[in-house]
Amino acid sequence: MSSVLSSAIAQGLLWSILAIGIYVTYRLLNISDLTSEGSFTLGAAVTAFSIVAGVPPILAVLLAALCGALAGTVTGLLHTKMHIPSLLAGILSMTGLYSVNLRVMGKANIPLNQVDTILSNLKDLLHLARDRGAAIPLGILAVALVIGLLVWFFNTEFGYAIVACGNNDHMIIANGVSSDKLKIAGFAIANALIALSGSLVCQYNGYADVQMGIGAIVVGLASVIIGEVFAKDKSFVFVLLSIVLGSVIYRLIVAFVINTSIVSANDMKLFTAVLVALAIWFTDLSQRKGGKKHA
Amino acid sequence: MLEIKGLCKTFNPGTINEKKVFEDLSLTLNSGDFVTVIGGNGAGKSTLLNMIAGTYPFDKGQLLLDGKDITKLKEYERAAFMGHVFQDPLLGTCSNLSIAENLSIARRKGKRRTLRRGITEAEREEYRALLAPLGLGLEERLTEKVGLLSGGQRQALTLLMATLVRPQLLLLDEHTAALDPKTAQIVLDLTNELVQRDQLTTLMITHNMRDALKTGNRLIMMSEGKIILDINGEAKKQATVSDLLALFEQNNASLDDKMLLG
Incomplete structure (x- = not known):
């Protein structure tokens, strides 16, 4: 396998956890949560700081996810208890997190060259030659764990209630559940996943950077939308697997357009934004054509 | 009262x-x-x-x-x-959940939502019996999304x-x-x-x-x-x-x- 291809697949897997987090808020809760831009970096910042401070990488990863959940909880509280519109609540969290991330890292960039990471741990375990060789196995393992957990969780009583709340909060309130509590939980879960993704991506990249979350939500949306092409009206587990596939396809597209110099690396964010805008537009057009009404 | x-x-x-x-x-x-x-x-x-x-x-x-x-x-x-x-x-x-899942949410009204399974096999049987008398054929469509109704x-x-x-x-x-x-x-x-x-x-x-x-x-x-x-x-x-x-x-x-x- 060429290195371009394997790096696209590895990145697709590691970033797919971000995409799954975006899916939880964007599709299940019906909210565009911009906290992700900050919580992705937060995951990286917490991981880099902890690893450099000597915390075992696996614990650093879990700590990152926990901090992401906290960030999501803050957005959830801003939205439900302080009645700030969800989009603005996300922007406030994202902006605040920029300073938090700088505080955590103490500087704008922390390299992870001379330290053990979860990749080097896994490389030793699997007797591989290079750290990066462990990226695909790590991605598969992490994705399998995340999907397994989510499929279990969203089939519990609490999980059903979250799905119902995102679809229609009148219904869940009429059935005696606080919609605020469910929304906060949804924000927390989504941002825990996004921070987890940030943690893994920074270890793959070999550094954490305070700017690395910029555009994260659009990358996640691109993966979700590409994935949904394969997942029309399918079961939850299939939808999640499709998002992972969408994330890998997105990375392959990026690798293709950069390697063939169709798009310069500097224009990548613009390219992705246009891609997402067009994809959402086409989805809407095809739904109108099909006369489908979504309640 | x-x-x-x-x-x-x-x-x-x-x-x-x-x-x-x-x-x-x-x-x-x-x-x-x-x-x-x-x-x-x-x-x-x-x-x-x-x-x-x-x-x-x-x-x-x-x-x-x-x-x-x-x-x-x-x-x-x-x-x-x-x-x-x-x-x-x-x-x-809720249109994204099935008929049975919707009923299971109503079944737990007034109770805490836990991490137990959202619906049990016994419940499915109960819901089938509950829906049959309506004469709308819903008892055969328990796993269908409510959005289709x-x-x-x-x-x-x-x-x-x-x-x-x-x-x-x-x-x-x-x-x-x-x-x-x-x-x-x-x-x-x-x-x-x-x-x-x-x-x-x-x-x-x-x-x-x-x-x-x-x-x-x-x-x-x-x-x-x-x-x-x-x-x-x-x-x-x-x-x-x-x-x-x-x-x-x-x-x-x-x-x-x-x-x-x-």
């Missing part, structure tokens, strides 16, 4: 849009009462129902349900012992869900108004059946005078936030649509077309 005592509510107080909806409204529903509520637009029917449900707070007054003061409870807390069916058939059910089917399902755990009070907010006449009749028949089976204390708002007269044991007419007619038993049985219309005229109540057609 539901007791509403001295209810006051003003929307937008202190502005040019200020609207006094209720000034000292009191009403008692006896246990097992099935009350139909009619009145023109702006009479305060829906506002009253929403205040009982807890959707809006009120300025003054007290709500007692079976002797318990529920004035300070939030909407979701009150929902633990109330059933609420909305006018819009899309609001009472028609408005009437969804409203029938909402009714089942609202009464799955026996509510101390059932609130029906023009729940047949958005349906075609035939489906509306099916849903109304189901309503009667469920209310009678469980002897539910029920408050039903309707635009349809004929439905209001032939349904339930008590009828209330509202105008400008006041109860202008409250009849039950024989008096209600004797009343006709033209009696109600005459009373409307007397009170200069605003009539809307739908009601005249009803």
